[in-house]
Amino acid sequence: MHLAFATLGCPGAPLDHVLELAKGNNISGLELRAAPDEFTHTGLTAAQRRELRTRIEDAGLEILAVSSYVKLCAVEDQPLEAHLELAADLGARGVRVFPGDDPGTTDATDAGTADSPTPGEIRALDRVTSAPRDVHILLETHDSHSAGRQVAALCALLDADAPGHNVKVIWDSSHTWSHGETPAEAFNLLQPWLEFVQVKDSDSRQDYRPVAIGAGDFPVHDLLQTLDGTDYPVSLEWELKWHPHLPPLEEALPAALAWLS
Template sequence: MQLAFATLGCPGAPLDQVLELAKGNDISGLELRAAPDEFTHTGLTAAERRELRSRIEDAGLEILTVSSYVKLCAVEDQPLEAHLELAADLGARGVRVFAGDDPSTIDDGTAYGPSAGEIRALDRVTSASRDVSILLETHDSHSAGRQVAALCGLLDTDVPGHNVKVIWDSSHTWSHGETLAESFNLLQPWIELVQVKDADSGQDYRPVAIGAGDFPIQELLQTLDGTDYPVSLEWELKWHPHLPPLEEALPALHSWLGNGAVR
């Protein structure tokens, strides 16, 4: 199992620190948060992109995602193409996006058909570059596996050869009433990456230090048995400053997953 982490867990940290964290914790993949206050953003020059890619590759790491805040279903224009170009330049597998639809219009795509936002998503995917993947995370309006699976099924039907895959944030689908096995069975045709974190269902699924919550990690490991999806720690320190730093979270992650379960 390839182990990764998201730089959301070390907001504003320089590349040197990220590489040291990876080297010291047997990490082989990165999710790079793309934002103006990070070392990864769409304003990088061609030379800066080459240097960033070279340094990460020289460290033996793979860029799994450029983590954008693009919303596929949003009404306003979205900088999808700029992020896809950045991901291609960095050699990343794809660009993380959210659905960002109006939750009141979502019916899982089964009863009344796609929402207006999902139709916008179809249009955006149709016209997008296919050099790298669009990686739709189970998040916000489409936090449940059934919602993302319905949208991906619609894409399969209406946009043949599309480049959308799924980042399965396993804590999000669990917090929306699905067992991990149910979510996996729904999303499995499109999964590219699995995100993990601990959360406390007694505190409205608030992210907590690893081992302090009740996320069913053993159930996840059983569900993923026999697969080779990268597993990434989405440590949301940027948004939840009560969490311990990655320097503590990454060793705890190894223990949580079990020695020998990762490489």
């Protein structure tokens, strides 16, 4: 299993610290949170981008995603193109984006939306069609499209109306589970577009609140059985930035390695 982690789990930490965490925990990949308070952001100069890429590659690591906060379906001025350029300069697989459709326009109980796209999904289609295609747009199962069936329907719309598009999927397995899909069901829906898998433990008895590894009831054994025989990277999305009750990444990574093995 190719294991990775998101720098969301060590907010504000310098690159040296991230590389040490990776080296000490048999990590092969990173999701780099892109924000002004992180060492990864769209304001980096060309020289800074070359140095960052070189140091990560020299450490034997792959950048799975530059994690933006672009909302693909939303009406906003988030700079998708600038993030795609940053990802290309860093040698990343792509840019993580959220769906971010208008509240109330999607229904997680629907079997799909490809035949009747929302205005937000039409906006997403327009943005995808006009975006550079050097690296992937990596759509996470999140917010308005947390269910695998919703993201699969959106991707099917893109397949039909934007042939050759560069959208792939980041499967946040906790989100699809919280929306009633087993790991096997979500995987079967998302597999045609799947790039990598995010994992964390969460507690359904606390409204799917993220918790320390092993303290929740996320069906990790079902996930591992579903992924058996595949080579998708699995990334620990440790949301310490947003959930400070969680233990530090220094504790979470060894626990996650044991949990996933």
